[in-house]
Amino acid sequence: MEVIVLPTPLETAALAADIIETLLRTKPDPVLGLATGSTPGPLYEELTRRHKDGGLSFTHARAFMLDEYVGLPKDHPERYAAVIQREVTDRLDIPATAVQGPDGSAEDPIAECARYEQAIIDAGGIDVQIAGIGSNGHIAFNEPGSALTSLTRPKTLNARTRQDNARFFSSLDEVPRHVLTQGLGTIGRSRHLLMLASGEGKAEAVAQALEGPLAAVCPASIVQLHRHATVLLDEAAASGLRLREYYDDIWANRPAWQPL
Structure with missing residues (x-):
């Protein structure tokens, strides 16, 4: 696990985009894992800029x-399929048919x-999984108490999560209670886990995930177990870290031959 702290979310987004750009330019058939919410927004903006300008x-x-709400109408703007279409597929040249998500309206x-x-497995797995962290320590929609080896399932x-997400809806009552989400074991199979966090509101969860015990009470703590995890934080999100000086020293002295 490598923890990199940069001054602003725009700078963490630029570094995250570097990682994804390297994958796209070096692998003939890259597979990305896409997250929604506020956190990856600056990253998608930066990728859009590089697509248009570079x-x-x-x-x-x-x-x-990563996940999808259960029960929202197909035309609801906050369905995560709609969000990814607005923020990713409509802006970039990735074919819409190449982007998959769990169907929150499935009868079963x-x-x-x-x-x-199985679709993820059949695709050869995910090369770079983008993820955020919830204020209660969730990753994707794996809430506290989720099994560390869990696979894609309803949750x-x-x-607290519904209150956090109410800002995207007209009222708390409109926020769905159920979701389909990749499990912690599913996320753990990705070849590179790229976790981003920004803002003081995430500082406590970040500290627990990175420096607390590996425990179901903080699902994002699976980042400690991942074989290749990069955690990109702004100053505010990193404010609760005890090992901040150590992380900064590693980043400042990273050798040129060591890839992200």
């Missing part, structure tokens, strides 16, 4: 979404989750 192409890429959610899990959102 010719960065996504035509050869495939992508899988359990069977849909099994199908989606019930807790009250």
